[in-house]
Amino acid sequence: MPAVTETLETVQSVTDSGYKWGFETDIEMEFAPKGLNEDIVRFISRKKNEPAWLLEWRLKAFAIWQKMEEPRWAAVSFPPIDYQDSHYYAAPVQKAKPKSLDEVDPELLKTYAKLGIPLKEQAILAGVEGAGETPAEGRMPVAVDAVFDSVSVATSYKERLAKEGIIFCSISEAVQEHPELVRQYLGSVVPQGDNFYAALNSAVFTDGSFVYIPKGVRCPMELSTYFRINAKSTGQFERTLIIADEKSYVSYLEGCTAPMRDENQLHAAVVELVALDDATIKYSTVQNWYPGDSEGRGGIYNFVTKRGACRGARSKISWTQVETGSAITWKYPSCILQGDDSVGEFYSVAITNNRQQADTGTKMFHIGRNTRSTIVSKGISAGKGQNTYRGLVKISPKAHGARNFTQCDSLLIGDQCGAHTVPYIENRCMTAKVEHEATTSRIAEDQLFYCRQRGLNEEEAVGMIVNGFAREVLKELPMEFAVEAQKLLQISLEGSVG
Amino acid sequence: MLKIENLHATVEGKQILNGLSLEIPAGEVHAIMGPNGSGKSTLSYVLAGREGYEVTEGSVSFNGQDLLAMEPEERAVAGMFLAFQAPVELPGVGNANFLRTALNAIRRARGEAEIDAMQFLKLARARMKVLNMPEDMLKRPVNVGFSGGEKKRNEMLQLALLAPGFAVLDETDSGLDIDALKMVADTVNSLRGPAFSALVITHYQRLLNHIVPDRVHVLSAGRIVKSGGPELAQELEAAGYAGVQAAA
Ligand SMILES: Nc1ncnc2c1ncn2[C@@H]1O[C@H](COP(=O)(O)OP(=O)(O)O)[C@@H](O)[C@H]1O
Ligand SMILES: [Mg+2]
Numbered sequence: 127m128p129a130v131t132e133t134l135e136t137v138q139s140v141t142d143s144g145y146k147w148g149f150e151t152d153i154e155m156e157f158a159p160k161g162l163n164e165d166i167v168r169f170i171s172r173k174k175n176e177p178a179w180l181l182e183w184r185l186k187a188f189a190i191w192q193k194m195e196e197p198r199w200a201a202v203s204f205p206p207i208d209y210q211d212s213h214y215y216a217a218p219v220q221k222a223k224p225k226s227l228d229e230v231d232p233e234l235l236k237t238y239a240k241l242g243i244p245l246k247e248q249a250i251l252a253g254v255e256g257a258g259e260t261p262a263e264g265r266m267p268v269a270v271d272a273v274f275d276s277v278s279v280a281t282s283y284k285e286r287l288a289k290e291g292i293i294f295c296s297i298s299e300a301v302q303e304h305p306e307l308v309r310q311y312l313g314s315v316v317p318q319g320d321n322f323y324a325a326l327n328s329a330v331f332t333d334g335s336f337v338y339i340p341k342g343v344r345c346p347m348e349l350s351t352y353f354r355i356n357a358k359s360t361g362q363f364e365r366t367l368i369i370a371d372e373k374s375y376v377s378y379l380e381g382c383t384a385p386m387r388d389e390n391q392l393h394a395a396v397v398e399l400v401a402l403d404d405a406t407i408k409y410s411t412v413q414n415w416y417p418g419d420s421e422g423r424g425g426i427y428n429f430v431t432k433r434g435a436c437r438g439a440r441s442k443i444s445w446t447q448v449e450t451g452s453a454i455t456w457k458y459p460s461c462i463l464q465g466d467d468s469v470g471e472f473y474s475v476a477i478t479n480n481r482q483q484a485d486t487g488t489k490m491f492h493i494g495r496n497t498r499s500t501i502v503s504k505g506i507s508a509g510k511g512q513n514t515y516r517g518l519v520k521i522s523p524k525a526h527g528a529r530n531f532t533q534c535d536s537l538l539i540g541d542q543c544g545a546h547t548v549p550y551i552e553n554r555c556m557t558a559k560v561e562h563e564a565t566t567s568r569i570a571e572d573q574l575f576y577c578r579q580r581g582l583n584e585e586e587a588v589g590m591i592v593n594g595f596a597r598e599v600l601k602e603l604p605m606e607f608a609v610e611a612q613k614l615l616q617i618s619l620e621g622s623v624g
Numbered sequence: 625m626l627k628i629e630n631l632h633a634t635v636e637g638k639q640i641l642n643g644l645s646l647e648i649p650a651g652e653v654h655a656i657m658g659p660n661g662s663g664k665s666t667l668s669y670v671l672a673g674r675e676g677y678e679v680t681e682g683s684v685s686f687n688g689q690d691l692l693a694m695e696p697e698e699r700a701v702a703g704m705f706l707a708f709q710a711p712v713e714l715p716g717v718g719n720a721n722f723l724r725t726a727l728n729a730i731r732r733a734r735g736e737a738e739i740d741a742m743q744f745l746k747l748a749r750a751r752m753k754v755l756n757m758p759e760d761m762l763k764r765p766v767n768v769g770f771s772g773g774e775k776k777r778n779e780m781l782q783l784a785l786l787a788p789g790f791a792v793l794d795e796t797d798s799g800l801d802i803d804a805l806k807m808v809a810d811t812v813n814s815l816r817g818p819a820f821s822a823l824v825i826t827h828y829q830r831l832l833n834h835i836v837p838d839r840v841h842v843l844s845a846g847r848i849v850k851s852g853g854p855e856l857a858q859e860l861e862a863a864g865y866a867g868v869q870a871a872a
């Protein structure tokens with residue numbers, strides 16, 4: 127069982143109810159002063175010992191950002207964000223490489239333990255010398271990159287992957303070790319000025335994961351990144367870049383949690399994917415950032431730009447997301463289908479309970495011939511949650527034979543929540559075919575009763591029915607993650623019935 | 625085991641059960657027969673605790689417990705099982721997963737260890753073989769796309785696996801061919817013993833040839849109007865409800 131799965135199971139079994147990842151780690155941290163200006167951008171770049179071109183790239187992004195305004199078209203509302211009231215750099219203080227687990231900051235170890243990362247991986251992640259790269263017995267190895275606030279603390283199985291020519295490391299490390307790849311692809315899918323949050327990210331991103339799969343290589347294990355916001359008054363701006371060269375395959379997972387706090391914290395990530403000829407990238411997310419309390423106090427603002435470019439013929443990018451966390455989610459993982467016969471997929475489950483708001487969906491840009499896309503969105507609203515699917519299917523005049531199928535289903539629990547579907551279709555090609563289906567339903571009384579008659583309590587019954595509703599999406603997740611996601615769905619709905 | 629006294633119940637303000645009394649001792653199987661609309665399904669829902677079925681008078685004691693004070697799932701884990709007249713579809717919910725979750729809820733309540741997916745599959749397969757049920761039923765979503773007969777079989781599979789102390793079968797035999805009918809009977813008969821009782825609701829004497837009841841009751845307008853031994857079912861078959869009601 128991979129680390130991430132054990133993570134959630136362990137944490138779940140040792141705590142009672144509510145948000146189970148809300149603990150805070152007391153660890154020695156280094157911060158940049160609060161606020162955002164050119165000097166902070168320079169500070170971050172200097173801390174990371176970056177080449178001049180990257181500093182220039184950041185400064186250009188910062189200049190663009192200053193002229194931009196927050197997007198206001200999403201169906202979410204929140205008080206104005208004071209961008210000067212946040213730290214843009216926070217990192218655990220780096221000491222010399224520890225010799226054994228005993229020398230690792232015990233608080234950091236405790237965090238890994240609480241997150242359920244098994245000891246072997248803990249040692250690897252903590253960078254213990256000689257911890258080796260063999261997984262604990264009887265488990266499928268999963269390579270883990272752990273990003274703690276602004277920096278990647280460690281990556282496991284690097285050497286094993288390197289044997290196949292696979293690069294899996296933090297983006298900071300990639301800037302040092304593989305600058306030509308980073309320079310070629312960074313911003314090539316999401317340019318600096320793409321949108322307000324992407325521009326902000328481009329100026330101040332601190333870490334994230336970098337993956338390169340060489341030609342013809344099928345990545346032998348799941349790659350995963352575990353994101354954790356820990357420090358107060360910080361934003362998290364990670365940047366992930368995945369390149370799948372011709373005829374390669376990779377499945378990548380990300381998971382995220384954050385401590386419970388009264389304040390809202392901004393998470394503005396950018397993810398760029400590039401798939402060349404015949405390459406496939408499967409990108410799965412289980413997003414469980416702290417959602418705020420039942421009154422809507424605190425919680426993460428998850429304003430994220432994710433986009434994949436199917437550059438090569440017959441390439442494929444598949445996004446699967448399970449969005450249970452965050453106070454507000456603003457996120458549209460998209461595919462640019464440039465290569466002929468390329469395929470884009472988007473499978474999404476988004477839950478909003480209490481006062482959570484989600485405005486999420488996808489964009490499929492059909493440019494090449496015979497490009498195909500599938501969108502399956504399952505929105506679940508409970509409490510006073512608001513859930514919007516917003517999607518765009520755009521077919522260019524040359525995308526002959528393009529196909530899209532979109533299915534948007536909404537499930538309502540209770541009568542104070544809302545579900546909204548906003549599908550945009552722009553079809554400029556006579557030979558293209560676009561289909562859209564949408565449904566809205568409630569959990570039926572007879573379904574609940576049937577489950578309860580068999581011994582399930584109300585929450586289990588709702589969990590069961592909701593998981594059934596979301597099955598088409600959950601079955602797209604790697605199996606170990608699916609188990610975790612099912613539990614999360616049920617936990618996220620606690621208190622929504624009865 | 626089950627003691628119903630002077631039960632009155634309304635549905636949407638309409639009086640359906642009118643002073644129904646019935647006692648089913650441990651180890652016995654009783655049958656209820658009665659015309660459409662006489663309140664048979666209402667009785668089964670009241671026993672299972674469905675919302676909207678309001679008890680206005682009377683009491684039900686189940687193994688000494690006040691059944692009417694319990695939540696539906698509490699009744700279920702205490703051993704009250706209802707085979708639905710119209711089983712409900714649960715899209716996307718795998719039959720095996722559903723059944724295992726239900727079985728584990730009951731095992732938890734009994735203080736038994738939960739079983740994992742592998743153990744469950746072994747158990748389920750063994751049971752299905754005995755009952756002549758196709759294994760692929762486990763893989764399909766609960767009742768979705770099942771024929772009427774398959775839905776009833778699925779109810780019996782659940783009954784067989786959950787092995788409750790008390791089962792209500794609400795017209796499980798309606799619309800079944802003779803093979804399916806025998807499967808229903810086999811399932812119930814396999815559970816029969818000193819710690820199991822059942823209330824079999826049916827229109828037809830046919831089922832009762834295979835599940836021979838200890839007592840037969842006739843329900844009319846929300847109350848028991850006649851009770852007797854298995855021969856009563858044969859009388860009903862010959863004379864119809866009208867004859868029996870007139871005689872009552
Ligand atoms: N949900 C309901 N709403 C209104 N009337 C109902 C409802 N359920 C049952 N009834 C009425 O209660 C009476 C008894 O129904 P039911 O218990 O289903 O009878 P049976 O199962 O014996 O055919 C019928 O007149 C039926 O119309
Ligand atoms: Mg009926």
